[in-house]
Amino acid sequence: MLQDQKILITGMTGQIALxxxxxxxxxxxxxxxxxxxxxxxREMVEAAGVHTEVADVADGDFxxxxxxxxxxxxxxxxxxxxxxxxxxxxVNAEGTGLLMAxxxxxxxxxxxxxxxxYHPHPxxxxxxxxxxxxxxxxxxxxxxxxxxxxGGEAVARTMARALNLPTTVARINASYGPNGGLPVYHMDWLxxxxxxxxxxxxxxxxxxxxxxxMNAQVEPLLAAASVPATVVNWGGDEHVKAEDxxxxxxELSGKMPEVVYDTFPGSQPGAGADPAKRISLTxxxxxxxxxxxxxxYEARYPGGQPAPxxxxxxxxxxxxxxx
Numbered sequence: 465m466l467q468d469q470k471i472l473i474t475g476m477t478g479q480i481a482l483x484x485x486x487x488x489x490x491x492x493x494x495x496x497x498x499x500x501x502x503x504x505x506r507e508m509v510e511a512a513g514v515h516t517e518v519a520d521v522a523d524g525d526f527x528x529x530x531x532x533x534x535x536x537x538x539x540x541x542x543x544x545x546x547x548x549x550x551x552x553x554x555v556n557a558e559g560t561g562l563l564m565a566x567x568x569x570x571x572x573x574x575x576x577x578x579x580x581x582y583h584p585h586p587x588x589x590x591x592x593x594x595x596x597x598x599x600x601x602x603x604x605x606x607x608x609x610x611x612x613x614x615g616g617e618a619v620a621r622t623m624a625r626a627l628n629l630p631t632t633v634a635r636i637n638a639s640y641g642p643n644g645g646l647p648v649y650h651m652d653w654l655x656x657x658x659x660x661x662x663x664x665x666x667x668x669x670x671x672x673x674x675x676x677x678m679n680a681q682v683e684p685l686l687a688a689a690s691v692p693a694t695v696v697n698w699g700g701d702e703h704v705k706a707e708d709x710x711x712x713x714x715e716l717s718g719k720m721p722e723v724v725y726d727t728f729p730g731s732q733p734g735a736g737a738d739p740a741k742r743i744s745l746t747x748x749x750x751x752x753x754x755x756x757x758x759x760x761y762e763a764r765y766p767g768g769q770p771a772p773x774x775x776x777x778x779x780x781x782x783x784x785x786x787x
Contacts, residue, residue, distance in 0.1 A: 466683045467491040472533045472567060474498070474521060475540030476514065477505045479644040480576075480636075480678060484537070486512035487679040495529065497521075498540070521559035522551075526566040535686055536573040538563060541613070543606045552612035561619040564629060572630040572689035574682065575620040579637045579671075579697065580610050584732040588669055591703065591738040594635075594695050602730040604663070621693045630689035637699030637737045640756070641675025642763040647709050651757070654713050654721055655765055664725035668706040668734040671699030674751035684746040694745075697737035701749045706734060709757055716761045717768060 469492045475481040476496035485494050489512060497519040500506040506516050517528045521540045542555035564573055582592045583599030600610045617633050624631035638646045650660045662668045677700065688694050707723065714721045739749075751759075764771055 469534040471535045473537045476509045480639055481539040483643050483675050484679050485514045489513035522555045524562035533567050533570050536567040536570050539576045543609050547607055549608045552608035553615050556612040557615035557619045560616045561623050564623040568627045572686045574686050575633045577617050577633050577635045578613050579635050579735050579737050581614050588733050591736045593738045604728050624691050624693040630691055631693040632685045632689040633693050633695045634698035638670040638672040642760050650710055651713050654719055659722040659724040660710055661724050661726055662706055663733045664727045669703055669736045670734050671737040672704055672753045673700035674756035676751050677749040681746040688745045696741050699737035701739050702753050703736045704753050
């Protein structure tokens with residue numbers, strides 16, 4: 465476990481970064497940046513023991529931050545609708561490089577990428593390896609995501625060499641936990657009596673990874689950082705159909721899921737990631753997908769009723785993402 469280190473984490477209002485920062489803050493000095501545009505968001509992060517500063521990765525201005533961080537964990541990203549590729553590249557690529565430049569004294573950087581950088585494979589059961597072809601995955605929920613994240617990887621790899629900053633680029637798959645994620649959006653839709661939308665044709669396989677495993681794997685992924693950068697898939701050990709976790713959610717809730725398939729030309733139903741390289745760096749995951757989703761359901765819907773602040777219907781478009 466990382467201890468007594470000064471760590472900067474970006475994207476503090478996002479699904480993954482907040483619980484990760486809270487975990488690391490137990491034994492480290494953790495700083496977190498975000499725009500904090502939602503009322504109460506900054507206070508929520510500070511309550512987790514994180515020192516916050518308001519910053520927009522798109523601006524590239526990090527002058528409000530010290531430059532003596534031991535580690536950088538860059539989770540912030542733009543993932544949204546629209547076809548403004550210039551803006552997406554500014555956030556996901558330029559922002560990454562400028563942030564790494566500010567943290568050039570760090571021992572290592574962990575840069576979050578996505579399995580959406582892989583070019584769609586005709587076999588839905590194909591497990592993408594780190595050396596597979598990359599390209600536009602035609603993400604329905606975020607048309608600019610694939611290309612801007614590929615640009616982000618290129619910038620991160622360049623900055624690792626230019627700054628001699630050991631770097632790991634980690635391609636996230638279907639991450640999830642009590643704070644959200646693809647299987648959890650499906651859970652919320654089910655509990656709100658909404659249809660669960662998957663991409664045609666069936667099946668829709670993924671490599672889900674629980675937040676607890678991601679938290680525990682930050683240290684070994686930082687330890688694996690190198691120049692040139694280490695590129696690794698960041699998904700779980702199990703290859704799971706979304707249809708299977710949807711049925712499991714139905715069993716937990718006593719509700720009958722309604723699954724609807726949408727066809728999107730050029731896209732694919734899912735994207736599983738080969739975990740072999742990641743396992744060689746971090747060891748195996750500790751949370752199985754069934755146990756993980758059961759725990760999330762109990763946290764979000766104790767007694768079958770939503771916990772305070774739990775919604776779900778507003779995350780409709782997130783159904784088609786990988787991270």
